[in-house]
Amino acid sequence: MNKPSQETLEKWHKDPANWKWGSFYYNKEDNRLFPPKRIAWMGWTINFANWKSILAFVILFSAILVLLWFKKP
Known part of the structure; x- marks a missing residue:
């Protein structure tokens, strides 16, 4: 798969259709x-x-929760 150009990445980023809510x-x-x-x-x-x-x-996120769970107070 080809890596998109920087121009394509910027176009995707600026396109409001790619941002839900x-x-x-x-x-x-x-x-x-x-x-x-x-x-x-x-x-x-x-x-x-x-x-x-x-x-x-x-x-x-799970790794962070596990680390917090086993953290000693």
Whole structure:
């Protein structure tokens, strides 16, 4: 699979159709696990159209919960 150009990535990022309710990134063409948020300097989001992105989020979130669970007070 070809890597999209920087121009294509910017076009996807700026397209309001790829942002559900203005906050949730949903683009089936974008294979990145963690694309930048709508305001890029605020970090990354997950692509809700990519199952690998959702899986990576669940694993990361679960790991944080496990670490907190076993943390000694």
